[in-house]
Amino acid sequence: MSEFVPKIMAFYCSNCATSAAKVSHGMSKTMPSNVHMVHVPCTGRIETLHLLKPFEEGADGVYVAGCQHDSCQYIGGIAKAEKRVLQVKKILEQLGIDPGRVEVFSLSAAMGYRFVDIAWEMTEKIRRMGPASLSVNS
Amino acid sequence: MIVAEAKPISEILTMVKGLKKVLVLGCKGCVTVCNVGGAKEAGILASSIRIAGRKEGSIVEVGEHTLERQCDPEYIDEVKDLVPLYDAVVSIACGVGPQFLSERYPESRIFPGVNTKFMGGAVAHGIWSERCAGCGSCVIHYFGGLCPIARCSKSLMNGPCGGSSHGKCEISKDVDCIWDMIVRKAMDQGRMQDLLEFRPPKSWTTARDGGPRRMIREELVK
Numbered sequence: 335m336s337e338f339v340p341k342i343m344a345f346y347c348s349n350c351a352t353s354a355a356k357v358s359h360g361m362s363k364t365m366p367s368n369v370h371m372v373h374v375p376c377t378g379r380i381e382t383l384h385l386l387k388p389f390e391e392g393a394d395g396v397y398v399a400g401c402q403h404d405s406c407q408y409i410g411g412i413a414k415a416e417k418r419v420l421q422v423k424k425i426l427e428q429l430g431i432d433p434g435r436v437e438v439f440s441l442s443a444a445m446g447y448r449f450v451d452i453a454w455e456m457t458e459k460i461r462r463m464g465p466a467s468l469s470v471n472s
Numbered sequence: 473m474i475v476a477e478a479k480p481i482s483e484i485l486t487m488v489k490g491l492k493k494v495l496v497l498g499c500k501g502c503v504t505v506c507n508v509g510g511a512k513e514a515g516i517l518a519s520s521i522r523i524a525g526r527k528e529g530s531i532v533e534v535g536e537h538t539l540e541r542q543c544d545p546e547y548i549d550e551v552k553d554l555v556p557l558y559d560a561v562v563s564i565a566c567g568v569g570p571q572f573l574s575e576r577y578p579e580s581r582i583f584p585g586v587n588t589k590f591m592g593g594a595v596a597h598g599i600w601s602e603r604c605a606g607c608g609s610c611v612i613h614y615f616g617g618l619c620p621i622a623r624c625s626k627s628l629m630n631g632p633c634g635g636s637s638h639g640k641c642e643i644s645k646d647v648d649c650i651w652d653m654i655v656r657k658a659m660d661q662g663r664m665q666d667l668l669e670f671r672p673p674k675s676w677t678t679a680r681d682g683g684p685r686r687m688i689r690e691e692l693v694k
Contacts, residue, residue, distance in 0.1 A: 382516050383512065383515045383516050386519040386520065389519075390522050390526070425481065429523055429524050431527065
């Protein structure tokens with residue numbers, strides 16, 4: 335039986351997280367191929383529905399990578415994203431789905447290693463949880 | 473505005489259990505303003521129901537639509553071709569919406585998706601507070617523009633009770649004693665005498681105690 339590879343959707347902002355991604359590229363750190371990256375201008379623009387839709391479409395996990403609280407170019411983008419992630423956690427909990435399947439991370443532009451590590455950590459965490467079994471074809 | 477809060481998803485899932493096609497119907501009125509029943513929230517609830525359906529292995533078809541208002545027949549008519557396509561409608565308008573839908577579409581099953589709370593306003597982002605009890609004959613001009621009926625825990629009309637302490641009501645430190653506010657405002661304006669004026673008891677015949685209310689304005693009736 336083949337090992338379960340979770341489908342993960344990651345939203346990352348065009349400022350700190352993108353810079354971190356570039357740094358990681360320079361370090362030749364490899365992102366896991368199961369993480370689908372969605373680039374957004376600011377994590378504050380991510381709506382609750384943006385985080386729920388991937389689950390509806392068969393994702394096993396979702397996470398947001400944004401700036402640190404004191405370095406958001408738009409002042410409070412990551413704080414807004416955190417609140418929405420919290421709301422989605424509550425919704426997942428009510429649906430009987432592990433709220434740990436959605437997370438939010440803050441990182442600075444220099445944290446190239448961390449950017450890649452987050453992707454691997456989420457992959458491993460969701461792999462241990464197993465499939466969300468929400469696939470349209472399931 | 474009419475302030476409402478979302479029902480627990482589990483409660484809504486119990487209502488729609490076993491159904492294959494569900495329509496989530498939002499309202500662009502008060503419930504959009506208080507972020508509980510607009511197009512955005514209709515999308516979130518519809519998505520949640522779909523996820524729940526998939527989790528149980530029963531793919532549920534969930535439609536979404538948002539009306540201009542659910543408290544006017546002309547807007548309720550707008551979904552006359554849509555409603556019959558579904559096994560049930562979850563209305564996320566205030567309590568008026570699902571009732572207008574139930575009356576207009578007697579063959580359909582209509583469920584409420586929110587709990588209607590009160591008439592009030594947003595005192596800060598994400599915080600709403602009651603301001604009006606809809607008694608039918610407003611008397612706030614006697615009380616410095618503040619309503620003791622809606623905002624006093626006992627709806628006292630003649631001054632604070634013994635539970636008023638440091639401007640707060642005894643029921644909670646988060647609840648202002650409205651009589652403290654009324655008296656302070658009267659003192660600040662030098663109008664304390666207004667509060668001492670004799671007034672006959674308020675007539676409650678216009679309030680909910682008289683049964684369901686109805687209002688007719690002849691100049692508008694067609």
